Amino acid sequence: MSLSPPVADLVAAVQRADSALGLLQATQALAASAHPDGAACLVEVLGFNNPGAAVAAVDGLVAIGEPAVATILANIDGNNYGARAWAVRALAGIGDVRGLAVLEDALGQDIGPSVRRAAARGLGQLRLAGLPADERGPIAARCLAALLAGCGDGEWVVRYAVVVGLEALAPELRGDPDGTGAILSALERLSRDDPDGASVVCLRAALALSRLDPGAALEATDG
Amino acid sequence: MAGDPITEPEALRRLRLTDDPSAQYYAAWWLGRNRSTHPDTVPLLQQALRQRRPRDPGAGVEENAVARNAARALGKLGASATAAIPDLLATLDDADPGLREAAARALGDLRAEAAVAPLMARLASGPAVAGAQEPGTPRLQEPCDALLEALGQIGVADAVVLAVIRPFVGHERPLIRSAACRALLQLTGEAHWGEQLVALLQHQQLQVRRAALMDLGAAGWRPALEPIAATLAENSLKLIALRGLAEQPGASARDAGTVAVLDAMDALL
Numbered sequence: 001m002s003l004s005p006p007v008a009d010l011v012a013a014v015q016r017a018d019s020a021l022g023l024l025q026a027t028q029a030l031a032a033s034a035h036p037d038g039a040a041c042l043v044e045v046l047g048f049n050n051p052g053a054a055v056a057a058v059d060g061l062v063a064i065g066e067p068a069v070a071t072i073l074a075n076i077d078g079n080n081y082g083a084r085a086w087a088v089r090a091l092a093g094i095g096d097v098r099g100l101a102v103l104e105d106a107l108g109q110d111i112g113p114s115v116r117r118a119a120a121r122g123l124g125q126l127r128l129a130g131l132p133a134d135e136r137g138p139i140a141a142r143c144l145a146a147l148l149a150g151c152g153d154g155e156w157v158v159r160y161a162v163v164v165g166l167e168a169l170a171p172e173l174r175g176d177p178d179g180t181g182a183i184l185s186a187l188e189r190l191s192r193d194d195p196d197g198a199s200v201v202c203l204r205a206a207l208a209l210s211r212l213d214p215g216a217a218l219e220a221t222d223g
Numbered sequence: 224m225a226g227d228p229i230t231e232p233e234a235l236r237r238l239r240l241t242d243d244p245s246a247q248y249y250a251a252w253w254l255g256r257n258r259s260t261h262p263d264t265v266p267l268l269q270q271a272l273r274q275r276r277p278r279d280p281g282a283g284v285e286e287n288a289v290a291r292n293a294a295r296a297l298g299k300l301g302a303s304a305t306a307a308i309p310d311l312l313a314t315l316d317d318a319d320p321g322l323r324e325a326a327a328r329a330l331g332d333l334r335a336e337a338a339v340a341p342l343m344a345r346l347a348s349g350p351a352v353a354g355a356q357e358p359g360t361p362r363l364q365e366p367c368d369a370l371l372e373a374l375g376q377i378g379v380a381d382a383v384v385l386a387v388i389r390p391f392v393g394h395e396r397p398l399i400r401s402a403a404c405r406a407l408l409q410l411t412g413e414a415h416w417g418e419q420l421v422a423l424l425q426h427q428q429l430q431v432r433r434a435a436l437m438d439l440g441a442a443g444w445r446p447a448l449e450p451i452a453a454t455l456a457e458n459s460l461k462l463i464a465l466r467g468l469a470e471q472p473g474a475s476a477r478d479a480g481t482v483a484v485l486d487a488m489d490a491l492l
Contacts, residue, residue: 121492200469206476
């Protein structure tokens with residue numbers, strides 16, 4: 001078994017990198033460590049306008065997970081669009097509820113379809129299991145409201161991601177007949193017809209409906 | 224991208240402003256993007272197409288830019304734009320190669336069988352003439368990729384059509400090879416054309432990998448599913464390509480092949 005170099009050395013290598021390739025490789029090495037002490041440096045890389053390194057940094061932040069969230073949120077840069085987009089992806093991948101407001105804003109307002117797409121996916125997979133019961137309901141309701149609004153997005157790929165988000169959110173709302181009903185009727189509508197002729201969105205919505213077992217879910221709304 | 228939000232009547236009003244090409248340019252784009260079905264839309268776009276004139280590269284948003292957007296918009300309007308096919312066919316002979324390209328793509332989008340013979344005529348001289356570089360520019364003599372793609376999209380698989388396309392599979396530019404393989408795959412369904420496109424997904428230039436992704440998506444060739452998912456390119460483009468694989472005639476959320484495509488798309492979001 002080989003020992004990985006201390007995180008401080010990996011961070012120093014990122015800071016020393018003087019070429020795009022060097023930055024990519026140093027970032028990959030730091031990301032692979034998945035060490036919380038590397039989070040601040042990885043967040044910094046998101047703002048370097050180097051897409052390859054940014055992808056690696058997002059992977060690293062997702063691998064670090066929850067301990068990286070505070071650092072990401074504290075460094076969201078309203079003026080650097082690219083960095084903000086990568087931060088949204090990292091938050092979506094980690095699934096920590098502290099990212100909720102950023103994901104809501106991103107799905108509702110971001111100009112980049114790839115950012116809205118990542119936010120929609122993220123809103124369906126926030127990790128709510130560890131929270132007190134009285135907090136889970138309101139958070140799931142906010143995710144649902146944001147995703148339902150996203151059904152009308154102008155880009156097919158965002159509507160597709162919204163469908164995926166709704167399917168992933170559904171188990172969280174199992175005890176909530178209104179919420180479950182809202183998910184099923186939105187999926188039902190999208191499965192029939194896509195406003196922009198993207199039949200892939202209809203296919204995905206039909207798949208989501210078949211997986212959610214609409215028969216059983218309808219009983220819940222009837223009760 | 225979206226520009227300022229305007230209404231359909233406003234777009235139609237702007238398209239009538241023949242002394243304001245930049246207003247017309249946006250209006251033509253808007254009407255196509257929003258799939259306008261207003262009875263004035265197609266006639267006005269036909270007029271905008273006829274407004275073209277010899278190129279004047281110094282003139283900013285010039286009339287030919289309006290004509291290009293009008294051609295693209297007509298291509299997006301589907302059956303309601305069939306009345307404009309003769310205008311688009313005439314535009315295929317324009318001296319402006321950008322306009323020929325836009326007309327070819329629109330005729331492909333409209334599945335205009337009347338365009339097959341003129342498209343073939345533009346390509347008939349083969350890679351050595353139609354596909355030769357125009358001196359002093361990076362362009363080819365003809366917009367070969369657009370002409371090839373239109374033939375594939377229109378879908379007339381006669382032996383004479385295939386014979387015109389086939390030589391371009393050996394073109395020196397990988398983007399032209401990709402367009403030729405795409406058309407042949409669409410017309411014949413033969414796997415070896417798809418395999419050549421899959422090989423281009425490994426090309427060292429990102430631009431070529433992107434084109435091969437789009438071409439496999441346009442052909443909807445499902446054996447390319449895994450190679451597409453593994454290509455070194457943006458997820459946004461892979462998602463567009465996979466959408467093409469998913470949206471096949473008869474596709475259903477109940478068949479395993481379609482579900483496999485959707486699962487791969489989910490993983491790229």
